[in-house]
Each structure stands twice: as C-alpha cells, then as structure tokens.
Amino acid sequence: MEYGKITQEGIDYIISVTAPDRVFTGEAIEYDYCHDEMPEYGTSRPDVVVQAMSTQEVSAIMKYAYENRIPVTPRGAGTGLAGGAVAIYGGIVLSLEKMNRILEWDLDGLTAVVEPGVLVMELANAAMEKDLFYPPEPGEKTASIGGNVMTNAGGMKAVGYGVTRNYVVSMEVVLPNGKIMQFSSNVAKNTSGYDLKDLIVGSEGTLCIATKLRMRLIPLPKYSYTLLVPYETLESCIGTVPRFINSPITPIAIEFMPQQLLLDAEKYLGKVMPHKTSAYYLILMFNGMTKEDVEKQCDKAAQICFEAGAEDVFLCNTEERKEAVWSVRSAALEAIKASTTDSDECDIVVPRNAIADFVQYADAKSREYGIRLMINGHAGDGNTHIQLCRDDMPKEKFEEQTPLLMNDLYAKAKEAGGQVSGEHGIGHARAGYLENFMGEDMIDLYRGIKCAFDDRYILNPGKVIRVKES
Numbered sequence: 001m002e003y004g005k006i007t008q009e010g011i012d013y014i015i016s017v018t019a020p021d022r023v024f025t026g027e028a029i030e031y032d033y034c035h036d037e038m039p040e041y042g043t044s045r046p047d048v049v050v051q052a053m054s055t056q057e058v059s060a061i062m063k064y065a066y067e068n069r070i071p072v073t074p075r076g077a078g079t080g081l082a083g084g085a086v087a088i089y090g091g092i093v094l095s096l097e098k099m100n101r102i103l104e105w106d107l108d109g110l111t112a113v114v115e116p117g118v119l120v121m122e123l124a125n126a127a128m129e130k131d132l133f134y135p136p137e138p139g140e141k142t143a144s145i146g147g148n149v150m151t152n153a154g155g156m157k158a159v160g161y162g163v164t165r166n167y168v169v170s171m172e173v174v175l176p177n178g179k180i181m182q183f184s185s186n187v188a189k190n191t192s193g194y195d196l197k198d199l200i201v202g203s204e205g206t207l208c209i210a211t212k213l214r215m216r217l218i219p220l221p222k223y224s225y226t227l228l229v230p231y232e233t234l235e236s237c238i239g240t241v242p243r244f245i246n247s248p249i250t251p252i253a254i255e256f257m258p259q260q261l262l263l264d265a266e267k268y269l270g271k272v273m274p275h276k277t278s279a280y281y282l283i284l285m286f287n288g289m290t291k292e293d294v295e296k297q298c299d300k301a302a303q304i305c306f307e308a309g310a311e312d313v314f315l316c317n318t319e320e321r322k323e324a325v326w327s328v329r330s331a332a333l334e335a336i337k338a339s340t341t342d343s344d345e346c347d348i349v350v351p352r353n354a355i356a357d358f359v360q361y362a363d364a365k366s367r368e369y370g371i372r373l374m375i376n377g378h379a380g381d382g383n384t385h386i387q388l389c390r391d392d393m394p395k396e397k398f399e400e401q402t403p404l405l406m407n408d409l410y411a412k413a414k415e416a417g418g419q420v421s422g423e424h425g426i427g428h429a430r431a432g433y434l435e436n437f438m439g440e441d442m443i444d445l446y447r448g449i450k451c452a453f454d455d456r457y458i459l460n461p462g463k464v465i466r467v468k469e470s
Helices: 008-017 055-068 120-129 145-151 196-200 234-239 241-245 259-269 291-307 319-330 332-339 352-369 395-415 431-438 440-453
Strands: 023-025 048-051 072-075 092-095 102-106 111-114 168-174 180-183 209-216 223-231 253-258 280-288 314-316 343-346 372-378 383-389
Touching: 008 023, 008 048, 008 055, 055 072, 055 092, 055 168, 055 209, 102 120, 111 120, 120 145, 145 209, 168 196, 180 196, 223 234, 223 291, 223 319, 234 241, 234 253, 234 280, 234 352, 241 253, 241 291, 241 352, 253 259, 253 319, 259 280, 259 319, 259 332, 259 372, 280 291, 280 319, 314 319, 319 332, 332 343, 332 372, 332 383, 343 395, 352 372, 352 383, 352 395, 383 395, 395 431, 431 440
Parallel strands: 048 092, 072 092
Antiparallel strands: 023 048, 102 111, 111 209, 168 180, 168 209, 223 280, 223 314, 253 280, 253 372, 343 383, 372 383
8 A cells, every 4th residue: 555755745734733832753753652552562653743632633634644645543542452553654643632621511311522532530530520430441541532432442340331332422523534524413212324333433543533422421339349259270260250140140340360460460569469379369349329239249249159169258348458459450461561571462352151161271272382371351251361471481482482372362262252352452463363363254344344434544554454555
C-alpha cells in the first residue's frame, strides 16, 4: 500500500485547524507516542502528533489525511497491550487525550455523555459521587473510555456486569473521509437498520474515530465483599469455576492467580496479602444492595468452594483487605514484567466450561517447551491472561520457541470453540495469528467491512487485518 508523505504545507494546515502548541514533529515528539504498554511489540515514530480538542478538529484532520492518503493512528491513553496505538506506517498520531470532558449527565435515563479521552477511573469516580456505577473495570484504570470502547474491554467484573459493549448507548464518530456521523441514539430499543454502533465497538480504531460516547450507568451497589480462596492443586482451583456457572450464585468477579504471581505482585507493590501460602487462588467478588444479601451469597459461595476442594475461604469485608487483594490482582502484568528478562503475552478466551481444560493444557505445554508461563485472569468468563517469561533462556531461543508455543495455545483455543483475544484486542501484534485462526474467508469479509468504511486504508492501518502490499 502506497501512502502519501506529510509536507510542511500539510503540517501548516494541521496547525491552522488546531493550535501550534498541540502539534509536534521531529524531536519534539515524546517517546511515549511511539509505543503502547507493550513496547516489546515494537516502536515507531510518527511524522506528526496532533492533540485534538474537538470533533471538528478531528474531522478536519481526517479530511486532509484522506485527500492526501496519509495514515492516521488514533490514540487514547496508550495503555493497550497489542500495539494498537503504534504508528507502524508513520503519518499522523491523532491523540484524543485532551478530549477528556464529561459533557452531560442524564440521571433519569442513567447515562453520561463523555469524550473519548475521559479515563475509566474518572468516569467511575464521577458516577459514584452521583450514587451511580460504571461497571467495566479493566486492570489499567488509567485507560481511556475511547480505548476501552474500541477494544471492547471487559475487566474483572465482566462475569457479573458484562463488557464495555453492554454500556455503549450511542456514539458520534468521524469517518476516515472526515464526515461526522451519529451511530444509534438514546433509546431503549432499536431495530432501525444495521447496528453500526456495535460494529464499531471492538474495531480498534480501524473503521472510524469516536468523538462522543453516551455510556450507560447503573445504580451503585451498597455492599461489596471479596472472598480469597486458596487451593492445593490447579485442578481443584480451576475446577471450581464450572460449579459457579451451573449454580444460582453469580459472583461479580471470578479471578484466578497462582501463588508465584501473587508473591511477585505483592513484592512489586510492597503490600501484604491476607493469605499467600497455597499454590493457587480464586478471588471472588459479590455485590448487593443489602448486607444480608451479600453475606448470604458469600456463605453459599464458600460452600461451593469447599465442596470443590478449597483449603479455606477468607472473607475480605473491610476496605483495607479488599484493596490489598484487588490491587495485587491489578498489578499482575507489571509484576510479571518486573520478574523476568523478557516476555510475550496473549489473552485467549474459551467457553467457560472449557477453562479448566485449557489452563491445564497451557500448564503442560509450558513444561514441554521449557518456557515459564504465568497464567491468570478472568476465569469466570473464560478469559485467560498468559505471559510467556524468558527468564534465563537465551533470547534467540525464546524468540524461536515463543511463536510455536503460541500456535499450540491458539490451536487448542480454536478446538475448544474459543477466540484469539478476549479483551486486549488484535492490534498489529496478533494480526498474523488472527489470520491463521479465522481463515481466508473470514479475513476477506473483514477486509470488505474495512473497505466500506476506509477504502484508502488510512485509519490505523495494519491493525486487526494486515495491509496488503501493492
């Protein structure tokens, strides 16, 4: 694919429709704009970084880029884990970080209108002040709402509350040619034509740029308890998950952590867990409007855990204990990266009734390849986070063995009816794996959708589906 180059005239135009202090070139471009949270997947310096402040600015930039065939990489907080915000073809990085206002609250309709640069924790905290709750909670609280929407992020509470898609009511978007459109509206039901809003959610910025998002909220639960459940064996720990799926008890979160990861995260944060001497752990969360209801759920959950082989069940019902457990869980990726010389990762998702078999398969493959795997994640919805750790393995051997192990893991996931990614997305790091996983017919269908929105392949090129070289 042949792309145009930005000229000084083009830079002058971009400055004219934005502002000189929000356009950066050359050495003025900060290194953070050259990578995401996984610089292991490569870095690339764009020709220009633009910090947009409005829908009209985004529209003007995209119109220029379309007319001159300049690649544009939309970027939020840069916390992605698949190279989705890396400008691998150069061109323009269009940062939405300064579009960070909460524009409207509809307290009767339980929605808020936000710009894409609003951080997840900002919306959650602002909603809480109004006695409302924004449930999607990825491990990285400084992720932007726009980035979460574009990767359909799930997070730890997805078992009980669903993923980001469930909370997007409507959106204003800018198409690759600069046109501004509205997808869906603030109505309870809608069968009016194709649901383009749901197509955009999870599209990783490859089809359009969302500039306003109406997000759904729910009433704030009054009580929340956490259970920390230790197990002696992997089989009994992961084997507990299907028992909850087939019971009337629905935890808000079902997280899995091996002991070593717990210890690494504890050390990384300098915090102390309520318990850390068992080989494997489940972390369960229960929310409710009354204390009695939450306590009853916890009692029934404890019984299920004991029947499945739990060694004990620790109730965390104080803010201090709950914060200790969940902060350690949230720090998993940073703790793993700090514990090894090099790493790679994937977030394979399988049907919930296949999670136990898949985790045990991955554990066996780890020993076969001699690569340490740290497996944790959202066991309640089948979404595993698997980090491949190099440790003292020679770098050349690690880079040789890693794709082979990844291929085995993806093949097992496909056999089980799973998918390549549960919430981190494809970006450019997993585009090749996606092609192998989905097959030629599905990729051709994806390309047809891409071309319908972006016939010049300028918007986040190389992400999700690779650009065909002309």
